[in-house]
Amino acid sequence: MKALVLAGGAGTRLRPITHTSAKQLVPVANKAVLFYGLESLADAGVTEAGVIVGETADEIRAAVGDGTRFGLHVTYIPQERPLGLAHAVIVARDWLGDDDFVMYLGDNFIVGGITALVDEFRRTRPAAQILLTRVADPRAFGVAELDQAGNVVGLEEKPRNPRSDLALVGVYLFTPAVHAAVRAVRPSRRGELEITDAVQHLLDSGAEVRSTIIKGYWKDTGNVVDMLEVNRTVLEGVERRIDGEVDEASETVGRVVVEAGARVVRSRIVGPVVIGAGTEIRDSYVGPFTSVGEHCRITDSEVEFSIVLRDSSIEGVGRIENSLIGRHVEVTPAPGVPTAHRLVLGDHSKVQIHS
Structure with a gap:
């Protein structure tokens, strides 16, 4: 099994930090978020990782190197424009070949790793296996709908009216069946090729799609609030x-x-x-x-x-x-400036001023 690690993207929600640094390299507990993901992949027995890179390619390459320090052999795969997760699979098609693979979003953080998930996929080999978690506002995520038996019956990317509170976590496992699916989807209203639509295509074609609802801790570290929360969790x-x-x-x-x-x-x-x-x-x-x-x-x-x-x-x-x-x-402190209070007070007023 190979790993496709997404380390492109502009990281607009973390600006101004990401004006000068890749969002995947912002550290929590003094270690880049991306490094936690690479270590999780190695712990799960993955040895080959293709890293999708964009505008911050040089910085990612300098930080990750050839992957030896993580127990991985890393190949860098350029994506000229961030046109969606399904597009990243298309770009990586030659490198992926006919191998099963885990797609891991480099700015996601999962406490406890993904070893159990990878082991389950290796045993059962559905066309796709997705990771889900319950969120307060699913409109910001890809959302999955399950039937009463827990089977996946539908998926939608950032829906205006979500059918459930189950959001897709940034880890997906695929057999080569996904390659036909990513070629079949059309750009979404965001102008991207959504991996959510590709998984829906697998469902529509009768392929098996399994899901796992994680009970542990997951965060997309795409904004400052979540970054601080992940830092707290790691510490x-x-x-x-x-x-x-x-x-x-x-x-x-x-x-x-x-x-x-x-x-x-x-x-x-x-x-x-x-x-x-x-x-x-x-x-x-x-x-x-x-x-x-x-x-x-x-x-x-x-x-x-x-x-x-x-x-x-x-x-x-x-x-x-x-x-x-x-x-x-x-x-540093701001320069000291004189302070004054300008008052217009009615008769019999009482005023307390702290200066």
Whole structure:
């Protein structure tokens, strides 16, 4: 079995971060989201991965290399324009050959991996196997409809009136039967060749399509809120490790990771927190569910429930929370300006002013 990993796309929902970085390489717990997916594929016994790349191809290639570090042999497959997931299968047709394959969206995150799903597919080999999860607003996803016996009876991409709350997770398993299906579909109202329509074509042609409803944790890390939530989830599983320097005036509480070369000076760190190599935390507080990248500097500040990417500095700005701070960013106090209150008050007024 091969893997087709989608690592193209513009990542518009994560701008401005993705103006200068591929969305799949934005880190959670100081590791790129894409890397978690590649590790899951290797754990499931996949050894060959075709990575679909677009405008950020050079950055993806530099980060992933030949795949050896993940236990994979990686081939890069260019997609000139992001014309849909089914189009990615068409582009990869020659590389996929007649092998079964798992298609994995590189910005998706699944706790617990996909080994059980891949093993089940290998045993049963339906034409397609899809992963589903219940969501609050299915209109933003591909949606599957099941009958009372749990069989897939229909699929629709981003429906205005969803027939269920079961959204398709960004992992699909296919036999070569899918190649005829992706060739048969027409562009959707979004102008893309939808993989949802290709799976529907398989259903309409009488092919077997199975589904699995996952009970574990899944996120599409396409926006800041979900990125912070995934960061929180991953950090919940870290184990305490202090490889860097923590002085006697500092306190570390709970599951705190201080990488080699990092320094904590006169500060309080309350886990779960990861502090990257070469970073310095001085006269500051870093609170739960925060990951700080390599070679950062946090001075006289408080940071909580946030992601700070490498080579950034935060100095003297009080408290920051629920934030995603990019690479090479400088956060400093605004210049002091005179303040004044302009009032028009009626008779017998009482006013309290905090200045």
